[in-house]
Amino acid sequence: MSTPLLSIENLDVAFHFQDGDYNAINHVSFNVYPNEVLGIVGESGCGKSLTSKAIMGILPENASVKQGSITFRETNLVTMKEKQWQKIRGDAISMISQEPMTSLNPLLTVGKQIAEVLKQHRSYSKKEMKEKTIALMKEVGLPRAEALYKSYPHQLSGGMRQRIVIAIALIASPQLIIADEPTTALDVTIQAQILDLFKNIKNTRNSSLIFISHDLGVIRQVCDRVVVMYAGRVVEQGKVADILYEPKHPYTKGLIQSIPDHTKRGQELYTIPGNVPGLKERKRGCPFADRCAHRMDICHTHFPDEVYVENQAVSCHLYTKEEVKHVSTIH
Amino acid sequence: MSAPFIELHNVHKHYKQNRRSIFDDQPSVVKAMNGVSFSLYEGESFGLVGESGSGKSTTGQVILQLLKQTSGSIYYQGTDVTTFTKQQLKSWRKKVQIVFQDPYASLNPKKTIEWILHEPLEIHHIGDKASREEKILETIHDVGLDTSFLDRFPHELSGGQRQRVAIASALVLDPEFIVIDEGVSALDVSVQAQILNLLTKLQKKYNLTYLFISHDLNVVQYFCDRIAIMYLGEIVELGSTEDIGTNPKHPYAEALFSAIPHLDVDEERIPLAGELPDPSNPPTGCPFHTRCAKAMDSCKSVKPVVHTMRAGYQVTCHLYTQEPEHQTS
Numbered sequence: 001m002s003t004p005l006l007s008i009e010n011l012d013v014a015f016h017f018q019d020g021d022y023n024a025i026n027h028v029s030f031n032v033y034p035n036e037v038l039g040i041v042g043e044s045g046c047g048k049s050l051t052s053k054a055i056m057g058i059l060p061e062n063a064s065v066k067q068g069s070i071t072f073r074e075t076n077l078v079t080m081k082e083k084q085w086q087k088i089r090g091d092a093i094s095m096i097s098q099e100p101m102t103s104l105n106p107l108l109t110v111g112k113q114i115a116e117v118l119k120q121h122r123s124y125s126k127k128e129m130k131e132k133t134i135a136l137m138k139e140v141g142l143p144r145a146e147a148l149y150k151s152y153p154h155q156l157s158g159g160m161r162q163r164i165v166i167a168i169a170l171i172a173s174p175q176l177i178i179a180d181e182p183t184t185a186l187d188v189t190i191q192a193q194i195l196d197l198f199k200n201i202k203n204t205r206n207s208s209l210i211f212i213s214h215d216l217g218v219i220r221q222v223c224d225r226v227v228v229m230y231a232g233r234v235v236e237q238g239k240v241a242d243i244l245y246e247p248k249h250p251y252t253k254g255l256i257q258s259i260p261d262h263t264k265r266g267q268e269l270y271t272i273p274g275n276v277p278g279l280k281e282r283k284r285g286c287p288f289a290d291r292c293a294h295r296m297d298i299c300h301t302h303f304p305d306e307v308y309v310e311n312q313a314v315s316c317h318l319y320t321k322e323e324v325k326h327v328s329t330i331h
Numbered sequence: 332m333s334a335p336f337i338e339l340h341n342v343h344k345h346y347k348q349n350r351r352s353i354f355d356d357q358p359s360v361v362k363a364m365n366g367v368s369f370s371l372y373e374g375e376s377f378g379l380v381g382e383s384g385s386g387k388s389t390t391g392q393v394i395l396q397l398l399k400q401t402s403g404s405i406y407y408q409g410t411d412v413t414t415f416t417k418q419q420l421k422s423w424r425k426k427v428q429i430v431f432q433d434p435y436a437s438l439n440p441k442k443t444i445e446w447i448l449h450e451p452l453e454i455h456h457i458g459d460k461a462s463r464e465e466k467i468l469e470t471i472h473d474v475g476l477d478t479s480f481l482d483r484f485p486h487e488l489s490g491g492q493r494q495r496v497a498i499a500s501a502l503v504l505d506p507e508f509i510v511i512d513e514g515v516s517a518l519d520v521s522v523q524a525q526i527l528n529l530l531t532k533l534q535k536k537y538n539l540t541y542l543f544i545s546h547d548l549n550v551v552q553y554f555c556d557r558i559a560i561m562y563l564g565e566i567v568e569l570g571s572t573e574d575i576g577t578n579p580k581h582p583y584a585e586a587l588f589s590a591i592p593h594l595d596v597d598e599e600r601i602p603l604a605g606e607l608p609d610p611s612n613p614p615t616g617c618p619f620h621t622r623c624a625k626a627m628d629s630c631k632s633v634k635p636v637v638h639t640m641r642a643g644y645q646v647t648c649h650l651y652t653q654e655p656e657h658q659t660s
């Protein structure tokens with residue numbers, strides 16, 4: 001495979017509390033290749049948003065990167081100064097958040113907010129900026145873009161606001177776009193429209209996309225590969241179809257089995273016993289061990305190495321036996 | 332079929348909105364329920380689906396008389412609850428409960444779980460001290476929690492545990508009917524599965540009737556026996572989950588169901604253009620005609636009436652009541 005655009009290696013992000021540091025992200029490694037859509041899936045609290053904030057250099061004040069690297073185009077972002085960050089953010093890497101209302105300024109017209117990105121990163125004339133903005137508003141499916149240019153966020157529906165946020169993220173043609181649950185707050189019909197837009201972005205633009213969602217059905221529609229996270233760890237990663245139809249990690253299996261749909265009507269749903277451990281309740285070893293039907297002694301003491309099982313990379317002691325080939329990096 | 336447990340007859344709920352600007356001379360009216368009629372049968376799970384703003388929550392709250400309807404009747408086991416006096420309402424309220432999406436907002440953050448479960452028993456003067464304690468213990472076990480939770484506060488619980496407490500506080504009064512308004516929507520998949528199993532178990536144990544409101548069609552198709560689809564305050568299609576899930580008839584239902592993200596193969600998507608029109612200024616004729624790929628001339632001016640495809644399956648669409656005309660699109 002080609003050189004990754006973004007490479008995260010052994011990343012630890014910790015929150016600093018009075019009683020000590022707690023790793024919210026633990027030894028996370030994955031790559032994003034040029035022109036691919038990588039999904040990150042997992043239940044709330046597993047570290048999806050934090051991972052994206054680490055990439056964007058916008059970690060909360062009480063959190064920091066403890067070890068590891070985030071390499072983007074041969075630069076380690078982790079050691080970068082805020083000044084350098086400001087050049088990259090919105091330009092080479094941009095982010096789309098879950099709640100479009102909070103990422104828009106209520107007092108500025110939406111057109112200005114899109115154009116503002118160009119103002120920061122490009123030297124276009126006013127007229128050029130407006131033209132580019134309106135062209136992009138049309139591209140992301142906003143009708144009557146000229147009129148909408150002058151409207152304020154509260155005058156738009158949820159779906160239209162999300163399109164504005166997407167336009168802000170696209171306007172500088174970034175190489176990497178991170179979309180954190182971009183359709184979670186939307187109705188299925190609007191979600192379907194926005195997912196079409198993402199598929200279109202993938203086909204027409206030369207960007208890579210990290211697409212975060214808790215919904216595997218949504219991941220399936222837009223992503224090429226997917227990373228499954230549990231309690232701050234990557235437990236499995238691979239091509240979407242392999243993960244969905246041939247999951248290897250007991251957590252991934254359980255997660256997929258517990259999704260309700262019409263084929264399971266009248267049957268009790270499969271449930272994973274217990275709860276996701278909180279940040280301070282995570283123990284040594286595999287964080288899933290307490291809930292896992294296959295746990296062994298070693299699971300409580302050592303987190304397993306990532307090994308290649310059939311087509312995907314899995315971190316589970318079930319697969320770390322001699323006969324399985326160890327590999328250090330997996331595409 | 333037996334007599335309906337709950338029956339809505341042509342129910343309207345109109346919200347008057349304040350003038351939005353000094354140029355509006357009329358206060359605008361949102362018809363959140365615009366002639367809604369349907370029946371619920373004892374022991375069933377009835378799903379109410381539709382995009383946000385279609386009137387689902389309003390319908391749930393009007394049935395429970397938490398909101399007063401503008402017109403229409405609602406029969407509960409044959410009695411019209413819209414004519415109840417305050418006293419009658421209070422004693423009826425024990426039997427009908429609601430569980431909301433966000434248990435954080437619906438549970439008093441300053442009170443212990445024990446207090447939260449005790450409160451409804453006290454309001455309704457049910458039992459003495461000993462029997463109340465016994466009821467609380469029974470209920471907390473029913474929802475899969477143990478007594479160690481009783482002296483905790485809502486913020487000390489996980490989302491799933493809070494939703495169990497919200498269900499317990501609905502259950503403690505021995506209700507017959509529960510409205511579950513997006514009650515599992517905010518939960519993670521693995522927690523959602525636990526709560527759905529719990530709701531099924533309780534339904535069997537206590538013969539509960541559920542009105543299950545959700546925008547998640549995968550969950551509704553898993554959980555519900557029958558489904559009604561709402562659009563701009565009107566029911567556009569109603570039938571068994573099998574019928575609607577496999578072959579929805581109304582063009583809105585078709586588009587809605589084809590938009591569900593599946594884990595296995597996709598059905599062919601029927602694109603639905605645009606978004607819900609301004610509810611205070613709904614389209615003339617069929618409310619859906621502005622987004623309908625199959626709209627005919629008559630749809631713009633003539634409101635379709637309920638058409639019964641067969642017993643228990645109704646669709647409100649001109650496609651099924653008239654000979655097809657030439658399409659306009």
Ligand SMILES: Nc1ncnc2c1ncn2[C@@H]1O[C@H](COP(=O)(O)OP(=O)(O)O)[C@@H](O)[C@H]1O
Pocket residue numbers: 015024042043044045046047048049050051060062278279
């Ligand atoms: N500002 C914060 N202070 C303390 N803990 C936090 C903060 N933000 C997130 N966390 C914790 O970090 C973990 C990962 O959070 P997050 O990345 O937001 O999860 P996700 O996006 O997967 O739902 C969670 O356990 C969460 O409780």
Ligand SMILES: Nc1ncnc2c1ncn2[C@@H]1O[C@H](COP(=O)(O)OP(=O)(O)O)[C@@H](O)[C@H]1O
Pocket residue numbers: 346347348361362363381382383384385386387388389390610
């Ligand atoms: N208290 C209220 N005052 C005015 N309009 C309201 C009020 N509550 C709901 N509405 C409007 O009624 C319509 C239906 O709302 P709702 O019943 O909450 O729909 P749903 O639950 O399907 O999202 C929407 O247009 C909404 O804006």
Ligand SMILES: [Mg+2]
Pocket residue numbers: 048049050180
């Ligand atoms: Mg998040």
Ligand SMILES: [Mg+2]
Pocket residue numbers: 387388389
């Ligand atoms: Mg609602």
